[in-house]
Amino acid sequence: MSELIKPGDTFLWAPPGTKEDHLWIVLAVVETRFSHQAVMVNLTSARKGVDETTVLHPHEPGMHPFVRLPSCVLYRGIQLVDARSVPKTSRCERVTDELLDRLLKGAHASPWTGRRFKQMIPSR
Secondary structure (H helix, E strand, O other), rough: OOOOOOOEEEEEEOOOOOOOOOOEEEEEEEOOOOOOOEEEEEEOOOOOOOOOOEOOOOOOOOOOOOOOOOEEEOOOEEEEEEEEHHOOOOHHOOHHHHHHHHHHHHHHOOOOOHHHHHHOOOOO
């Protein structure tokens, strides 16, 4: 696997069409001979009407330091991006292996994760 980006890496990023940086977490890397793409999700505040497949709480063991309030993984906003487009300066602390496992299981369980993405994300 290339050293550009790995599952569990996190970084701040504002996708095209948005103004504010959010914490994004790499779930999988899809490499071909000509491309290196990352499948990523971000977090949103836990509130009514948001996908509650994976809810994160700030005081859980191994939680990422950016999680300061109960948060949900926004699987409906999953992105596939060229890993080379992620600036190295925006990288943050990696998630733990245990948290990455929860996020991967959640991606497969969520009704909001598209079939295309489920095929790219490893099952654990």
